[in-house]
Amino acid sequence: NISTEQRKAESSDEQEDFLRERHVRFFQRCLQVLPERYAPYETSRLTIVFFALSGLDVLDALDVVDKPSLIEWIYSLQVLPTDDKSNLSRCGFRGSSHIGVPYNSSKGPGAPHTYDSGHVAMTYTGLACLIILGDDLSRVCREACLAGLRALQLEDGSFYAVPEGSENDMRFVYCAACICFMLDDWSGMDRQRAIDYIRRSTSYDSGIGQGAGLESHGGSTFCAVASLCMMGNLQEVFSERELKRIRRWCILRQQNGFHGRPNKPVDTCYSFWVGATLELLDVFQYTNFEKNRSYILSTQDRLVGGFAKWPDSHPDPLHTYFGICGLSLMGEAELQKVHPALNISVRAFESLRRLHEAWRQKST
Amino acid sequence: MSSVEEISNPVVENLEEDGLEEENTVEEAEMEYEGPVKGGYIFYRDRKEWADLEPVPQDDGPNPVVKIAYSEKFTDVFDMFRALLKNDEKSERAFALTAEAIELNAANYTVWHYRRVLLQALDKDLREEMKYITAIIEDQPKNYQVWHHRRMVVEWLNDPSEELQFVAEILSQDAKNYHAWQHRQWVMQEYKLWDGELEYVEELLEEDVRNNSAWNQRHFVISHTSGYSAILEREVQYTLKQIKKAPHNESAWNYLNGILQDGGLSSYPGLLEQVTELQDTCSSPYLTAFLVDLYEDALETNSSSYDQQETLNKALELCKLLAEEKDTIRREYWNYVSRSLQNTYGSGDPVSSSSDPPPPSSSQQPDTEPSDP
Numbered sequence: 001n002i003s004t005e006q007r008k009a010e011s012s013d014e015q016e017d018f019l020r021e022r023h024v025r026f027f028q029r030c031l032q033v034l035p036e037r038y039a040p041y042e043t044s045r046l047t048i049v050f051f052a053l054s055g056l057d058v059l060d061a062l063d064v065v066d067k068p069s070l071i072e073w074i075y076s077l078q079v080l081p082t083d084d085k086s087n088l089s090r091c092g093f094r095g096s097s098h099i100g101v102p103y104n105s106s107k108g109p110g111a112p113h114t115y116d117s118g119h120v121a122m123t124y125t126g127l128a129c130l131i132i133l134g135d136d137l138s139r140v141c142r143e144a145c146l147a148g149l150r151a152l153q154l155e156d157g158s159f160y161a162v163p164e165g166s167e168n169d170m171r172f173v174y175c176a177a178c179i180c181f182m183l184d185d186w187s188g189m190d191r192q193r194a195i196d197y198i199r200r201s202t203s204y205d206s207g208i209g210q211g212a213g214l215e216s217h218g219g220s221t222f223c224a225v226a227s228l229c230m231m232g233n234l235q236e237v238f239s240e241r242e243l244k245r246i247r248r249w250c251i252l253r254q255q256n257g258f259h260g261r262p263n264k265p266v267d268t269c270y271s272f273w274v275g276a277t278l279e280l281l282d283v284f285q286y287t288n289f290e291k292n293r294s295y296i297l298s299t300q301d302r303l304v305g306g307f308a309k310w311p312d313s314h315p316d317p318l319h320t321y322f323g324i325c326g327l328s329l330m331g332e333a334e335l336q337k338v339h340p341a342l343n344i345s346v347r348a349f350e351s352l353r354r355l356h357e358a359w360r361q362k363s364t
Numbered sequence: 365m366s367s368v369e370e371i372s373n374p375v376v377e378n379l380e381e382d383g384l385e386e387e388n389t390v391e392e393a394e395m396e397y398e399g400p401v402k403g404g405y406i407f408y409r410d411r412k413e414w415a416d417l418e419p420v421p422q423d424d425g426p427n428p429v430v431k432i433a434y435s436e437k438f439t440d441v442f443d444m445f446r447a448l449l450k451n452d453e454k455s456e457r458a459f460a461l462t463a464e465a466i467e468l469n470a471a472n473y474t475v476w477h478y479r480r481v482l483l484q485a486l487d488k489d490l491r492e493e494m495k496y497i498t499a500i501i502e503d504q505p506k507n508y509q510v511w512h513h514r515r516m517v518v519e520w521l522n523d524p525s526e527e528l529q530f531v532a533e534i535l536s537q538d539a540k541n542y543h544a545w546q547h548r549q550w551v552m553q554e555y556k557l558w559d560g561e562l563e564y565v566e567e568l569l570e571e572d573v574r575n576n577s578a579w580n581q582r583h584f585v586i587s588h589t590s591g592y593s594a595i596l597e598r599e600v601q602y603t604l605k606q607i608k609k610a611p612h613n614e615s616a617w618n619y620l621n622g623i624l625q626d627g628g629l630s631s632y633p634g635l636l637e638q639v640t641e642l643q644d645t646c647s648s649p650y651l652t653a654f655l656v657d658l659y660e661d662a663l664e665t666n667s668s669s670y671d672q673q674e675t676l677n678k679a680l681e682l683c684k685l686l687a688e689e690k691d692t693i694r695r696e697y698w699n700y701v702s703r704s705l706q707n708t709y710g711s712g713d714p715v716s717s718s719s720d721p722p723p724p725s726s727s728q729q730p731d732t733e734p735s736d737p
């Protein structure tokens with residue numbers, strides 16, 4: 001029977017208070033300028049924008065951003081069909097302007113460039129950002145994005161990231177599923193092949209790896225389960241017995257926070273990857289919230305804001321975003337709820353649903 | 365793209381505290397050329413041999429977001445790279461520039477793609493390229509692009525002869541590097557290089573019996589060679605031996621459970637006895653959970669070798685042991701397992717969760733207690 005003030009004082013002593021304002025400022029700084037050591041992120045700057053915007057959305061702090069400017073910048077990353085439509089299989093969104101194509105915020109056709117093509121993770125995060133910012137996707141060339149997506153799927157059902165070729169694994173299956181889900185159009189992929197890939201990636205221990213034969217992993221397990229949920233096929237693809245075994249594999253990942261593989265150290269981001277998977281499987285409620293929350297908050301940077309993978313480590317946008325989402329799954333006060341499959345706020349998800357309703361009505 | 369899982373993440377600190385980092389690489393001074401010289405280094409835009417190319421800057425429009433503060437040197441190299449790309453130039457100078465660009469940012473997949481285009485167009489020495497990529501991977505073993513590049517070169521050469529040794533070298537520095545294992549599995553499957561791998565796995569397990577990647581590889585090798593039919597007992601005994609050495613090892617228990625799934629845990633002769641024997645000296649939450657799974661299998665298959673009621677009771681007792689003593693972090697989960705077993709195999713009224721109202725479920729699935737058949 002302690003008072004609210006006493007509880008607040010205690011939590012700040014144990015360093016278990018969530019420093020909302022600091023994290024808002026952390027994301028605001030991310031959206032401005034990053035130091036040169038962020039060079040490896042040039043081709044994926046759009047994903048950093050996603051972490052910041054979706055993070056601010058979950059923090060209920062989107063009012064701090066200039067939405068119209070951001071929307072323009074995101075649209076400038078769309079690889080548009082050229083006049084002769086010869087590049088349709090390369091359409092989608094870029095991660096940044098690194099190729100050197102002239103600025104074009106999706107007003108008019110694309111400029112032909114031999115090396116200009118979309119990247120599946122950027123198309124996914126680009127669309128997600130637009131939705132979070134309240135855009136109606138009216139400047140998205142949906143058919144071109146879907147054609148670009150089809151061009152990325154391999155015979156085994158998995159996806160490349162780019163049409164020029166790249167590695168292929170469960171991450172890009174997830175990105176593809178998100179794109180189809182957001183565009184409300186599954187013609188972007190052969191669903192059955194993707195499902196087969198997911199089944200073949202299930203390990204002897206019932207976790208799911210990045211591909212067939214590979215070690216089961218919290219990230220790929222999320223990607224697989226979330227993809228099946230978005231397809232609406234989870235319970236058709238896995239029997240109840242198989243689902244039980246996946247639940248067991250996932251729930252064993254909790255040590256205090258969560259790790260991604262047996263006998264590996266815990267890492268803040270798995271509080272989301274594994275937590276969200278458990279939520280999709282209906283058993284997140286049976287995890288230990290106190291230990292999970294304590295761990296996540298132990299990785300909070302009290303000075304600079306943000307979260308890191310481990311305590312006393314440097315925070316970064318990815319771990320900050322997933323730390324916050326991990327807390328949101330547990331119903332942390334001041335945080336918006338996150339849709340565990342699509343990984344955007346429930347509020348943004350609902351605005352997407354309304355958009356889908358409008359599209360469906362228009363087509364009838 | 366940077367991984368959605370483990371990547372080495374640089375810092376975002378308070379920008380007022382942080383100055384720009386600059387790399388001071390001293391190139392050979394080219395004294396006869398005019399233009400800004402910095403410790404002998406000349407920007408590409410000032411080099412005579414590059415004068416025909418107009419550098420192409422990045423264009424983020426009026427309101428750039430997540431702008432990275434590049435040094436002048438960095439910008440200069442990439443502005444020239446963009447110029448080459450625009451013209452699709454296929455030349456030695458272009459090839460040389462890709463190496464400079466890679467050194468500054470080895471995660472730029474466009475640079476790697478362009479380098480591959482040049483490797484073919486200029487008919488470059490792929491053996492030399494193997495040496496190059498070997499060095500880069502040693503330096504940055506968690507980068508996706510470098511492993512993909514190596515795979516392409518190996519494919520072009522159709523020569524996997526260095527691969528297993530190379531991957532072993534990388535694994536000797538980090539025995540769980542997912543990229544390394546992925547490459548290893550690709551090589552083995554593509555070129556049918558299965559010999560000696562089981563021995564290699566056993567070496568790794570000697571070094572660290574808790575290496576989950578090594579256990580996974582064990583399963584990979586055996587499934588693709590002999591299969592489990594003829595050697596199942598050997599594997600069961602091997603695994604039990606490893607468990608005795610390190611009882612609290614989820615990987616070994618997962619392996620044991622995994623290889624016995626097809627036949628069914630409750631059907632394997634002597635297994636219940638062997639595992640029960642371990643209870644005193646090798647107790648762990650994994651052992652207890654294994655027994656729960658074994659009993660559940662007996663119930664599910666309605667095995668005549670087991671008394672159904674007694675088996676259910678034992679399973680419920682073990683769930684309680686796990687919830688209260690052996691695996692308390694998962695207390696609620698083991699109680700849920702208990703309730704599910706009771707509802708599925710019990711003969712009384714269905715059990716529901718505690719009297720507190722259940723938390724609202726935000727998941728896609730319709731219900732929260734999927735226990736009915």
